[in-house]
Amino acid sequence: MANAANAIGELAECLREARLGKALSRQDLATKLGCSITTVQRAEGGGAPPPWSTVRDYVGIVDLDPGETEALWKKAVAFRRKITRPSFTQSPGIDLVRTPDELGAALARAWEDSGRPSTREMEQRADRHYQETRSYASLSRSSAERFSRRKSLPGSERTLQAYLVALRIPERRFPMWVQAWRRVQHHRLSQRMADREQVKLTHRMEAPFAKARMQEAGLIPREKFPGAVAPWSAVHTSCAQVSRYRLRSVLQGLAHCPVCGDWLSAGTGEGENH
Numbered sequence: 001m002a003n004a005a006n007a008i009g010e011l012a013e014c015l016r017e018a019r020l021g022k023a024l025s026r027q028d029l030a031t032k033l034g035c036s037i038t039t040v041q042r043a044e045g046g047g048a049p050p051p052w053s054t055v056r057d058y059v060g061i062v063d064l065d066p067g068e069t070e071a072l073w074k075k076a077v078a079f080r081r082k083i084t085r086p087s088f089t090q091s092p093g094i095d096l097v098r099t100p101d102e103l104g105a106a107l108a109r110a111w112e113d114s115g116r117p118s119t120r121e122m123e124q125r126a127d128r129h130y131q132e133t134r135s136y137a138s139l140s141r142s143s144a145e146r147f148s149r150r151k152s153l154p155g156s157e158r159t160l161q162a163y164l165v166a167l168r169i170p171e172r173r174f175p176m177w178v179q180a181w182r183r184v185q186h187h188r189l190s191q192r193m194a195d196r197e198q199v200k201l202t203h204r205m206e207a208p209f210a211k212a213r214m215q216e217a218g219l220i221p222r223e224k225f226p227g228a229v230a231p232w233s234a235v236h237t238s239c240a241q242v243s244r245y246r247l248r249s250v251l252q253g254l255a256h257c258p259v260c261g262d263w264l265s266a267g268t269g270e271g272e273n274h
């Protein structure tokens, strides 16, 4: 989870909470933004402030005040400028690394500290070590490029160790790196679980509203509310056929029954107190 104690963390938390408030997974949001899930992860990771264009797109989709959010973003950028040294990586000691972003920074930093070897050189070093000892793994040039430029993280301990071999980091230091890698996996898992819980809770709160809107449109749901953008199996009362509908399309008046062709629309749920 981002460290809310500084302005970058505050912005990251704000973006994450706004997304969860809309019951959107990171993938849902990435799809709506038309960006990769990595962009969403970075924006909410608290390592560096995302570009303004990303923040502006968030504002357009989740419930955020544009003025307040812009102020928060400016504070984050100012904070980033204050802490940024000439080196492009900020990383805590490897024994303090907890988040994916911190590990990414540490991996990039290690590459810088070892004199920025080329990807070809790194591939050769790892390969030679692997041929000789059969320990760890080989390392492709594209992996070497991705880890050293902070684009992705090693997917396994063996790949991590191959990267360390490629940077000529002494083997006695490997266990610390492996521990850090494991902490990051744990962090990711627990955050994913927390996200899922939050989404479930929001769905539970919204379920009665969702069901009422479906019924107005002549649809009787046959399963639990899966969220506004997921297909939801329901019976169309006029033709008694089961199909799958998205609540959002129903609310937008864009849904129709694929069997009988009727257009379906629901009210907004306002002005119901007659």
Ligand SMILES: [Zn+2]
Pocket: 236, 238, 239, 240, 241, 257, 258, 259, 260, 261, 262
């Ligand atoms: Zn029908």
